[in-house]
Amino acid sequence: MDVFFGKHDTILTNVDYLDLELTLDCGQAFRWEKQDDDSWSGVAGNKYLNIKKDGDSFVLKNTSSDDYLQFWQHYFDFDRDYTSICSRLSEDRLLSEAIDSYYGIRILNQDPWEALCSFIISQNNNISRIKSIIKRLCDACGDPIGGGVYAFPRPEQLSLMSVDDFQKIGAGYRAEYLAQLATQAVSGNIDLQKIKTLPLNDARNELLSILGVGNKVADCALLFGLGFFEAFPMDTWMKKVMTQYGGTMPDCFKGYEGLAQQYLFHWARHNL
């Protein structure tokens, strides 16, 4: 991949492995919207981005070299060699088919706090509704970052919301979970930066102690927010997929379970 820093934009060429729609709209992140010109706009951290595929290159609008190097490069996981990982994963027949069909899914490195809150909201919920709840949450108490756009609220901002406030934005029965989580995060009882440094199982157990966090939500937070590429979220779709493996994971998934999961999840939703 080559990176060019223009006067306003950052331009990526020779990108081996990125499909914007598959990556930004596959249910791992909830703040990206497709625009009329087929570009994608979204918020991550306290940054707004518009990114568009233009022929063989990708244009990150109004993105400085600092923004790219210090934030988006890691967000899009560009430091990881997806080509060699997918080559390894393709040793499995089903995964090989999924990768061929949906080439270009990357795992985004999202903010741990946002990922945890988002996947608590996601439980027993559908993606379009998850998106709208999160948007209302950001509009209600996140930092304005310009253009009428708001960042995802920090713990102390969420802690100022009451259970009733969370219900008013449509969180439903998850309102209680969000309120408790915010309180614990502010008190330091939940420390995601510390959890990030733990071994996978310890990190997982810490997350499981949070009200409203079960196996699936914990694994999503680990994979999409806390940098655990080997986490393997098991939702209803993945349970169906795993019957095709007799319940045991192929050896070639090892170390890359998260990406394998995301491909199989996508494959299952379109083929089962």
Place this chain on the structure above:
DNA sequence: GTCCAGGCATGCA
């Protein structure tokens, strides 16, 4: 109107 969504907490065996 009815169904269902990237589940989880709870109670009971």
Place this chain on the structure above:
DNA sequence: TGCATGCATGGA
């Protein structure tokens, strides 16, 4: 440990 049930909400 394993299974049944209730849960808030709104888009399809």
